[in-house]
Amino acid sequence: MLELRGLTKRYGATVAVDDLTCVFEPGRVTGFLGPNGAGKTTTMLLALGLQRATAGWARVGGRSYADLPTPMREVGALLDAQAIHPNRSGRAHLSALAASNRLPGRRVGEVLERVGLDAVAGRRAGTYSLGMKQRLGIAAALLGDPGILLLDEPINGLDPNGIAWARGLLRELAAEGRTVILSSHLMSEMELTADHLVVIGRGRLIADTSLASFLAGALPPQVLVRAETPTPAFVAALRSAGAEVRVDPDEALLVSGLDAGRVGRIAFAERMVLTELTPRRGSLEEVFMSVTAEAVEFSGARIVAEPRSAMPGETVAHTFGGRR
Numbered sequence: 001m002l003e004l005r006g007l008t009k010r011y012g013a014t015v016a017v018d019d020l021t022c023v024f025e026p027g028r029v030t031g032f033l034g035p036n037g038a039g040k041t042t043t044m045l046l047a048l049g050l051q052r053a054t055a056g057w058a059r060v061g062g063r064s065y066a067d068l069p070t071p072m073r074e075v076g077a078l079l080d081a082q083a084i085h086p087n088r089s090g091r092a093h094l095s096a097l098a099a100s101n102r103l104p105g106r107r108v109g110e111v112l113e114r115v116g117l118d119a120v121a122g123r124r125a126g127t128y129s130l131g132m133k134q135r136l137g138i139a140a141a142l143l144g145d146p147g148i149l150l151l152d153e154p155i156n157g158l159d160p161n162g163i164a165w166a167r168g169l170l171r172e173l174a175a176e177g178r179t180v181i182l183s184s185h186l187m188s189e190m191e192l193t194a195d196h197l198v199v200i201g202r203g204r205l206i207a208d209t210s211l212a213s214f215l216a217g218a219l220p221p222q223v224l225v226r227a228e229t230p231t232p233a234f235v236a237a238l239r240s241a242g243a244e245v246r247v248d249p250d251e252a253l254l255v256s257g258l259d260a261g262r263v264g265r266i267a268f269a270e271r272m273v274l275t276e277l278t279p280r281r282g283s284l285e286e287v288f289m290s291v292t293a294e295a296v297e298f299s300g301a302r303i304v305a306e307p308r309s310a311m312p313g314e315t316v317a318h319t320f321g322g323r324r
């Protein structure tokens with residue numbers, strides 16, 4: 001478990017992390033999300049003792065990182081896959097890490113196999129593709145068999161097979177009871193991988209919630225409706241019940257603001273024969289953009305707005321004030 005309490009980091013006038021309080025729980029993949037400059041990397045650096053907090057603290061299983069006797073056995077991190085000596089082989093890179101952290105040498109072979117690099121472990125790491133470097137970075141994070149994994153953009157550069165592999169690995173690591181913290185801007189992948197989300201904007205907590213609640217909570221319900229012969233009266237009845245209705249060129253209706261049951265009852269009252277009635281939820285990308293729209297907005301290179309607040313019924317910083 002990784003716990004942050006009132007964690008704050010200022011760089012001069014910039015507040016990179018602002019009074020952040022949350023707990024990253026074991027046994028699940030937590031997506032750590034936020035727009036560019038939201039403070040994700042800084043939070044990870046603070047948790048790893050690589051930056052000093054201005055206020056508040058981060059604790060790993062109740063202790064600060066600096067107090068951990070063998071940190072790599074507690075926390076494995078991937079911050080920058082390119083940070084490797086190009087003339088060392090993948091195996092030599094991991095062996096050096098294992099030796100300097102008093103980890104058994106047999107772990108090197110184990111993690112190389114787990115990330116699928118065993119066949120190229122003798123090659124100079126400088127010749128690795130970005131995807132291979134990401135795998136090597138994940139191997140390094142796993143070297144101490146840690147309970148917590150902090151992975152900053154670990155799937156950048158992976159091809160579709162690599163991404164599917166990484167998804168399986170991360171889910172497996174969580175199922176083994178580890179705390180898996182994953183930051184990525186690849187929302188479609190995050191949607192498939194994460195169980196839980198911590199969303200920050202401009203250093204502040206916006207949402208700390210399950211993926212399912214995040215997806216369900218932020219956008220009004222939408223229903224895709226196809227009727228055999230949709231009549232203007234049906235559309236008018238939907239609108240007078242409060243729905244926004246968009247009629248597609250193929251005559252499908254996209255109904256916002258009413259759930260499928262309500263749309264079905266209106267269709268029944270209007271003697272419509274429906275051939276489709278499909279509830280649609282927002283994608284993670286849509287909900288993320290909606291929730292963070294006011295958190296960080298760039299005008300040129302300038303951040304201009306304050307964070308919007310969080311989701312209903314969850315551990316949150318504020319009350320959700322989105323478009324509901």
Ligand SMILES: Nc1ncnc2c1ncn2[C@@H]1O[C@H](COP(=O)(O)OP(=O)(O)OP(=O)(O)O)[C@@H](O)[C@H]1O
Binds near residue numbers: 015042
């Ligand atoms: N060493 C530093 N000195 C000054 N400002 C910094 C430093 N590191 C980060 N910042 C600033 O702190 C804020 C948070 O940056 P951080 O890199 O943590 O965000 P992020 O969420 O990881 O962004 P991205 O998604 O773009 O990687 C930004 O405004 C950034 O410019």
